[in-house]
Amino acid sequence: xxxxxxxxxxxxxxxxxxxxxxxxxxxxxxxxxxxxxxxxxxxxxxxxxxxxxxxxxxxxxxxxxxxxxxxxxxxxxxxxxxxxxxxxxxxxxxxxx
Amino acid sequence: xxxxxxxxxxxxxxxxxxxxxxxxxxxxxxxxxxxxxxxxxxxxxxxxxxxxxxxxxxxxxxxxxxxxxxxxxxxxxxxxxxxxxxxxxxxxxxxxxxxxxxxxxxxxxxxxxxxxxxxxxxxxxxxxxxxxxxxxxxxxxxxxxxxxxxxxxxxxxxxxxxxxxxxxxxxxxxxxxxxxxxxxxxxxxxxxxxxxxxxxxxxxxxxxxxxxxxxxxxxxxxxxxxxxxxxxxxxxxxxxxxxxxxxxxxxxxxxxxxxxxxxxxxxxxxxxxxxxxxxxxxxxxxxxxxxxxxxxxxxxxxxxxxxxxxxxxxxxxxxxxxxxxxxxxxxxxxxxxxxxxxxxxxxxxxx
Numbered sequence: 001x002x003x004x005x006x007x008x009x010x011x012x013x014x015x016x017x018x019x020x021x022x023x024x025x026x027x028x029x030x031x032x033x034x035x036x037x038x039x040x041x042x043x044x045x046x047x048x049x050x051x052x053x054x055x056x057x058x059x060x061x062x063x064x065x066x067x068x069x070x071x072x073x074x075x076x077x078x079x080x081x082x083x084x085x086x087x088x089x090x091x092x093x094x095x096x097x
Numbered sequence: 098x099x100x101x102x103x104x105x106x107x108x109x110x111x112x113x114x115x116x117x118x119x120x121x122x123x124x125x126x127x128x129x130x131x132x133x134x135x136x137x138x139x140x141x142x143x144x145x146x147x148x149x150x151x152x153x154x155x156x157x158x159x160x161x162x163x164x165x166x167x168x169x170x171x172x173x174x175x176x177x178x179x180x181x182x183x184x185x186x187x188x189x190x191x192x193x194x195x196x197x198x199x200x201x202x203x204x205x206x207x208x209x210x211x212x213x214x215x216x217x218x219x220x221x222x223x224x225x226x227x228x229x230x231x232x233x234x235x236x237x238x239x240x241x242x243x244x245x246x247x248x249x250x251x252x253x254x255x256x257x258x259x260x261x262x263x264x265x266x267x268x269x270x271x272x273x274x275x276x277x278x279x280x281x282x283x284x285x286x287x288x289x290x291x292x293x294x295x296x297x298x299x300x301x302x303x304x305x306x307x308x309x310x311x312x313x314x315x316x317x318x319x320x321x322x323x324x325x326x327x328x329x330x331x332x333x334x335x336x337x338x339x340x341x342x343x344x345x346x347x348x349x350x351x352x353x354x355x356x357x358x359x360x361x362x363x364x365x366x367x368x369x370x371x372x373x374x375x376x377x378x379x380x381x382x383x384x385x386x387x388x389x390x391x392x393x394x395x396x397x398x399x400x401x402x403x404x405x406x407x408x409x410x411x412x413x414x415x416x417x418x419x420x421x422x423x424x425x426x427x428x429x430x431x432x433x434x435x436x437x438x439x440x441x442x443x444x445x446x447x448x
Contacts, residue, residue, distance in 0.1 A: 033347055035111055039114075045109070049111040052111075056347055066355075067164045067340055070168060071167070071358060072171060074361075078365070079175065079179075081366075089373075090179055091180070092182075
């Protein structure tokens with residue numbers, strides 16, 4: 001319990017420091033942002049926030065991989081749906097004017 | 098910033114720690130997806146004011162923007178690719194120049210930062226380039242209209258500005274044939290042009306689609322539709338790279354990216370399929386209109402009318418979206434009508 005309180009205290013201090021830095025108008029690149037995991041109950045959200053706080057490299061890899069995968073998945077899904085409309089989606093004429 | 102009372106309309110962002118009106122994110126994704134798919138650009142200049150209005154911290158806006166643009170461009174590129182609008186070879190060649198140019202442009206900005214007053218210089222240079230692009234687009238349209246009236250119509254219709262024809266005459270080896278775009282030129286032409294557009298993009302701190310799309314048309318000689326598709330391919334790759342670097346700096350709200358992508362998936366299909374029913378010059382003119390509005394918003398920001406700038410951008414997005422949806426609707430209705438008239442089961446008198 002004591003260690004939990006200490007962790008919360010550290011996060012709160014860091015968050016305060018970060019807000020103060022914003023208020024002071026420092027450059028965004030120099031601010032250290034810590035995700036507040038105390039308010040997160042969803043395990044997925046918690047995992048994202050934890051990864052962000054502990055391992056930025058892993059977070060960066062996840063961000064790119066998930067963005068690409070989600071983009072590709074949505075692209076395929078929407079493609080399939082558009083094909084259902086009956087429009088010809090494989091050819092077009094190029095007319096400039 | 099709560100617009101409506103219902104709590105379910107707000108999503109907690111785990112990293113930024115703010116509650117965001119998620120239908121607003123879907124709407125931004127949809128609008129930028131539509132416009133980006135139609136014009137072949139990322140559209141960061143449209144997303145940032147929208148995210149700000151929704152209450153997104155500025156520190157996260159650019160990175161979130163970048164990742165969303167990468168995913169959205171992937172959806173649009175997939176669709177454009179099926180239409181045959183993406184010249185991958187040209188896109189990859191240009192990527193070399195773009196990356197080098199962006200890095201060089203960023204170095205110039207860092208040098209200017211040390212001298213001070215960089216923001217104002219960047220804004221005025223940006224406004225000047227937007228004015229130049231707008232002039233090119235409208236002058237080109239007027240010239241092409243004159244050509245058409247004079248009966249000078251080529252394979253793809255009348256042409257206005259043809260600066261690329263002079264640039265294609267430069268025969269510095271190696272010469273490369275870009276089959277999809279339909280021309281052969283020195284490999285140094287696309288590399289050089291993309292280096293300059295990349296340099297400007299790095300200097301101005303933008304994605305570069307706004308500059309690259311007209312450069313592909315006027316300087317490299319791509320038909321408009323192929324310029325749109327190829328540019329989106331480049332935006333996709335540079336967006337993924339940008340998403341990685343901004344994630345490393347801790348400046349991405351990944352949950353917002355996914356929410357925006359759901360809207361963008363629908364918008365990107367609308368924008369991309371609409372290009373099928375639009376004439377090249379229709380796309381160019383609408384692009385010119387967007388560029389003019391973007392230019393005025395930059396000038397308004399320079400004079401600290403931030404709210405007016407945001408309102409102008411959001412109004413522009415709304416108008417262009419409606420225009421694109423109208424093109425798609427009209428084209429689709431006509432296509433269905435012509436298909437029905439060709440269907441023998443519907444023809445009177447057939448057995």
